[in-house]
Amino acid sequence: MTTPPETWILYKAVSGDAPGWEERQLMPSGSLTDILAEEHDWSGGPVPQVGDRIRVYANLDDPGNGITHGRDGDWVVSKVQTFSSFDTSDRIVVCSCVHSPISPDWEELRRGAPVPEMLSNVAP
Numbered sequence: 001m002t003t004p005p006e007t008w009i010l011y012k013a014v015s016g017d018a019p020g021w022e023e024r025q026l027m028p029s030g031s032l033t034d035i036l037a038e039e040h041d042w043s044g045g046p047v048p049q050v051g052d053r054i055r056v057y058a059n060l061d062d063p064g065n066g067i068t069h070g071r072d073g074d075w076v077v078s079k080v081q082t083f084s085s086f087d088t089s090d091r092i093v094v095c096s097c098v099h100s101p102i103s104p105d106w107e108e109l110r111r112g113a114p115v116p117e118m119l120s121n122v123a124p
Helices: 115-120
Strands: 007-012 035-041 054-056 070-086 090-100
Touching: 007 054
Parallel strands: 007 090
Antiparallel strands: 007 035, 054 070, 070 090
């Protein structure tokens, strides 16, 4: 069985002093970064496009305890660069983003059954 190619998607601020810069730190060093978010994708599907917004997730009822809601965020992709491996079909996509705030429109995420409940239906 072959492993599907991985796409590592990095979202970064165009400017290092863009809004929120004081909160963006690399752990464990604590140094500041322009990286806003990252994703790993094994679907082989399309990469982000100019004009796409970074999705934001939160638990509105119990912050810091998982996620219950999602929305389009305040960062918009302004440039996309794709780098591919010569050895594999893996790739890195770097999305440069500009800050363009919008009114938050939170959507509740639909969840499946809890894991213990799903596993209780599996025959031994």
